[in-house]
Amino acid sequence: MNNIAFNIALPLLAAFLLPVIHNGSAKASRLVGPFVLLAMCWFAAAYFIFIEHPVALALGGFLPPLGISFHLDQLSLLMAVIIPLMLLLLWPYTNREGFREEALLLLLAGASSGMALSGDLFNIYVFYELLSVASFGLAASTHxxxxxxxxxxxxxxxxxxxxLALTGIGLIYTQTGTLNLAHIGQLAAQLDNNVGLAAFALIVLGIGVKAEIFPVNGWVPEVYATAKPRISALLAxxxxxxxxxxxxxxxxxxxxDTDALSLLLVLGILGIIWGELSAWRAKDLxxxxxxxxxxxxxxxxxxxxIPGEAGMFAGLAMMLHHLLVKPALFMLTENWSGSISSLTGAARQSPLGAALFILFALSLIGVxxxxxxxxKLIMVTGLVGADDSxxxxxxxxxxxxxxxxxxxLIRCAIQLYAPADENSSQSAKHGRLTLSISSALGVVLIISLFSITPLGNKLYQIAAEASNRSLYINTTLSNAQVPALRKIQ
Amino acid sequence: MRNYSALLFASGLAFLLMVIAWQFTIGGAPMLIGNAILQQAADELGAANLVTSVVLGYRGIDTLGEIAILFTAATATSLVLSSISGQRSRPAPNTAQSGTILISSSRLLFPLLLTLGLYIVLHGHLTPGGGFQGGVILAAAFFLPLLAVPGHGVNHSGLALVEGFSGAAFILIGIIALFQGNAFLQPFMGHGAMGSLFSAGTLPLLYIAVGLKVGAELSGLLANLAEIGPAHPVAEISVETQSVKGSAHQ
Structure with a gap:
């Protein structure tokens, strides 16, 4: 019995029942979360390993585009494996205070999996909303x-x-009359106008709040500075x-093939400039x-x-690298909060932490x-190949x-290894759990360093599949065998 | 700096909306999915209320997402409130303040609201309404005594039990369909005679689960807020906002 729908159903079921289980036995309730996450890993990994072609899964038994479908290709399944793994890594094992945070994390796991797998625009929106609400609770859990x-x-x-995102989705629905992504792709010609482009811009700005896209990321510094390191790691x-x-x-x-690419490019450039200059001026880690x-x-x-496969390849490489490195760096900010100048000599108190910091910083810079x-090399190649000013x-x-x-980053590293002075904080030592989480991510980084060629090949294969538009459309629409479907096309 | 960027963002958004308003033609939107569903929903699902066949049939997983969002909001709220409510004691029930009229009319309304709420939940597949609407009315029925008599006790563990098991029931109905060899959340148990109370397969069961969950959740949420009480010391708030401002300027 294996069905990817369990990756949504199980975490939600566990989250709904967690308060009841907690009232019965607090000890049992602490086991529920990790167990469910392990099961999610198992289901997604089984699909990821054995899938040969992309598959569309009709939920509720109604074939797309009438019903909601999940699109299972290597990219979405890879994310579906990474989500429970990441949550297992950042799970509050030592947190004795509450089942509520665990319930929110489980809801986050279900919503994230839904977002990764879903092939329906409005369904993605529903899971996005669920993910947002769960992240509000988690961000405020510092009390x-x-x-x-x-x-x-x-x-x-x-x-x-x-x-904004809902407005954009509504506009796409008025232009095409459908919500299924593959069906929208089939009718994409109807979106190649100003209204269609404005709809895309609205969705980018709307969903971009979570993606920290340039004009809608005002919340980022304060939330990451005040939330628990685990939560910042998860969000970032x-x-x-x-x-x-x-x-x-x-x-x-x-x-x-539209101006949407230039929109993303300009927003991305502005994000780089604003983010990096602000980081350069920032006074705390x-x-x-x-x-x-x-x-x-x-x-x-x-x-x-970047248009075509090259863009998907470069984007995925940058994305997965950041997904690996940033959580580890955020975990290291535990006990390294406050002004950067107070970190002078922190390497003496936490040598492993400082070494991990150096490792991740070097990878982040791109040494x-x-x-x-x-x-970064893949990205540079793509940018040069795009041949546009x-x-x-x-x-x-x-x-x-x-x-x-x-x-x-090097300024920080020098600060860490400088001899301690009167500014330096007294307790810059990391907890054992923090260090083991960061070390685990560090080990993954080093393993990927030594297997860069097979990883690159696999990633290119995933990118080629994910950027193949007709494959996406045919998987969902043509492989379906219900006459009703042909009738409305 | 922040004001300028907000102004820039607002004017950009205004430009975007103007483009839409300029180019958007009202009416004549293609109704591909809408028309197809209108044609076949009655045959495929057997629910007299077509909206229900979309909400629980064609887009059932969206509805699962929606009830999860409500649950998440309630959980997040009680997580935030738990840090405040720990410091204060609940006010004792005070019937003297409320007066006879308020108390007796709340008692009179309780069975009426309960009946109406249950009716709307149970007839969700036949008439306009359903689990969400009926659930809100149920929550109102249980919240009324609390409004009439502040400090009226609420059985939170009972509410948690209803909430948990009704949410689980929705998912379990979906999983049962899976074990029968169908898709997740696929309706089963036949159609029945359209328009009768026992028709449309599992859709009424799903709506009962939604109704109970929404009702229990909202009453729990409202009771939680009511128990915090309006009497949050003003001095405490102002100190907190000042410290927040201080940290934001650092």
């Missing part, structure tokens, strides 16, 4: 005034984004990527990483805006031979941003 204020700001901006590492992926799916099926993740997501957006270098401008900005990144 202090600053976190509440930051979360409130986040809530207002997210609310605005939700309205995983959730932002799912929002990017939703936008990219829509881009590939319906807007691949958490805000620095928050701004740097805005800059990094700008780079991801620029990479995805060879670390995976970050290869990701705007892309060359983006290339220049990417290289400048790399220099700025190197400057502020």
């Amino acid at each position: 202090n005034g600053a976190a509440f204020a930051a979360t409130f700001r986040y809530l207002v901006i997210s609310g605005l984004g939700t309205v 590492g995983l959730i932002s990527k799912l929002a990017v992926l939703a936008i990219v799916r829509l881009l590939v099926v319906a807007y691949a 958490k805000r620095m990483f928050a701004f740097s993740s805005i800059g990094q997501l700008g780079m991801v957006l620029v990479a995805f805006s 060879p031979p670390f995976p970050g270098f290869w990701a 705007l892309y060359l401008l983006a290339l220049g900005i990417l290289l400048t941003a790399t220099v700025i990144e190197a400057n502020y």
Whole structure:
């Protein structure tokens, strides 16, 4: 009995029942979450390993485009494997206070999987909304005034984004008369006008709130600075990527040859400039990483805006690299909060933490031979190959941003290894759990360093499949065998 | 700086909306999916209320998402409130303040609201309404005593039980369909005679689950908010906002 729908059903079921289980036995309720996440890993991995062609799964027994379908290809299944793995890694094992946070994390897991797998625009919106509401609760779970204020700001901006995204989806529905992504792709000619483009812009701005896209990312620094490191790691590492992926799916099926690419490119460039310059000026580590993740997501957006397979390849490489590195860096900010100058000599107190910081910082900058270098190299190749002056401008900005990144990260590293002075904080030591989480991610980084060629080949294969528009459309629409479907086309 | 960027963003958005308003033609939108569903929904699902066949049939997983969103909002709220409510004691029930008229009319309305709410939930597949609408009325019925007599006790663990099991029932009905060899959330148990109370297969069962869940959730949420009470010390709030402002300027 294996069905990918379990990856949505199980976490939601567990979250609904968690309060009841907790009233019965608090100990049992602590086992539920990890067990469900392991099961989700199992289901998604079984699909990911054995799938040969993309498959469309009709939910509720109604074939697309009438019913909602999940699109299972290597990319969506890869995300469906990564989501529970990431949550298992960042699970609050030592948190004795509440089942509510665990319930929210399970809801987040279900919503994220839904967003990764769904092939229906409105269904993606529903899961996006669920993911937003869960992340509000998690961001506010620090229980202090600053976190509440930051979360409130986040809530207002997210609310605005939700309205914009819904407006965009409504516009697409008025233009095409359908909500299924593949069906929209088939009718994409009807979206190749100003209204269609405006609809795309609204969806980018709306869903872009989670993807930290340039004009709607005002919430990022405060939320990441006040939330628990685990939650910041989750939001910056995983959730932002799912929002990017939703936008990219829509881009590939319906807007691949339009001005939508330039829109993403310009927003991405602005994000890089704003994020990296703010990170350079930031005075504390958490805000620095928050701004740097805005800059990094700008780079991801620029990479995805390169037309064709090259763009998908570069975007995925940048995205997966950031997904690996940023959570580890955010975990290291535990006990390294406050001004950067108080970190002087912190390497003496937490040698492993400082070493991991150096490792991830070097990869983030893109120093060879670390995976970050290869990701940036793929992106540079793509930008040069795009053969357009705007892309060359983006290339220049990417290289400048790399220099700025190197400057502020190395500045921090020098601070860590400097001899301690009167400014330095007394307790810059990391907890054992934090160190093991970061080390686990570090081990993955080093393994991928030594298997860069097979990884690159696999990623290229995934990118080629994901950027193949007609394959996406045919998987959902033509492989369905119900006469009703032919009738309405 | 923040004001300028907000102004820039607002004018950009206004430009975007103007483009839409300029180019958008009202009417004549293609109704591909809409028309197809109108044609076949009655045959495929057997529900007299077509909206229900869309909400629970064609887009059942969206509805699962919606009830999960409500549950998430309630959980997040109680997570936030738990830090505040721990510090304060609940006010004792005070019947003297409310007066006879308020108390007796709330008691009179309770069975009426309960009946109306259940009716709307149970007839969701036949007439306009359904689990969400009926659930809200059910929540109102249970919240009324709390409004009439502040401090009236609420059985939170009972509500959690109803909430948990009704949400689980929705998913389990979906999973049963899966084990029968169908798709997740696929309606089963036949159609019945359209228009009768026992028709449209599992759709009424799903709506009962939704109704109970929405009702229990909203009453729990409202009771939680009511128990925090209006008497949050003003001094405490102002101190907190000041410290927030301080940290934002750093």
